[in-house]
Amino acid sequence: MTDSARKQELLEAAYQYVLRNGLADMSLRPLARQVGSSPRVLLFLFGSKEELTRALLARAREEELRYLAKLRDEHHGLAAAGRDVWAWLADPAHRALLSLWVEGYARSLLGEPGPWADFGRDTVRDWLDLLAERQAAPAEPDDQAAPAARDERTLLLAVLRGALLDLLATGDTERVTSAVDRHLRAVERPA
Secondary structure (H helix, E strand, C coil): CCCCHHHHHHHHHHHHHHHHHCCCCCCHHHHHHHHCCCHHHHHHHHCCHHHHHHHHHHHHHHHHHHHHHHHHCCCCCHHHHHHHHHHHHHCHHHHHHHHHHHHHHHHHCCCCCCCCCCHHHHHHHHHHHHHHHHCCCCCCCCCCHHHHHHHHHHHHHHHHHHHHHHHHHHCCHHHHHHHHHHHHHHHHCCC
16 A cells, blocks of 8 residues: 555654554554544554554654664764763653653564564664674674674663663663663773
8 A cells, every 4th residue: 555645644643642652552543533533544544453553663663763874874882872872762852752662672572473573673683783883893803703792782782771671660860871871881991
């Protein structure tokens, strides 16, 4: 089905709705009412509630990928990448998007087929790819450098993701940012 202007308009309105309300209990009637449409029109344009959910998750990922594209232009090392990413994650302007991301990520862990299926895996890959691009290549490549660099990126992503969950749960930006900064200082001074 082609992406008509009306479909894009409704997708954007629905996206704003789920940023405020989440996806877990999304019902077509209240959603349609809020976006100025009807459940029948939404089903006609998107095919099913599952496809609408998939489109909404893709829209959220699109926003994340736009940010990642901006970061790809920077080449300052892994710790600097971690600082840039954390600044974006900790920005209150992104809370709704990140709460939606956490919801999609958590649902994808259930392993059910449907709109959530690969969401978590795909976003992990997106972030690891960015960190790999920003990570300085070892001065003397050897057989152990590649796995060590991969492990360092994976640990940084795990710290950032865990810190994000903590921040979203508590709102304690100062404490969580202090912990992230501590980890990033350790990344700058490898053992």
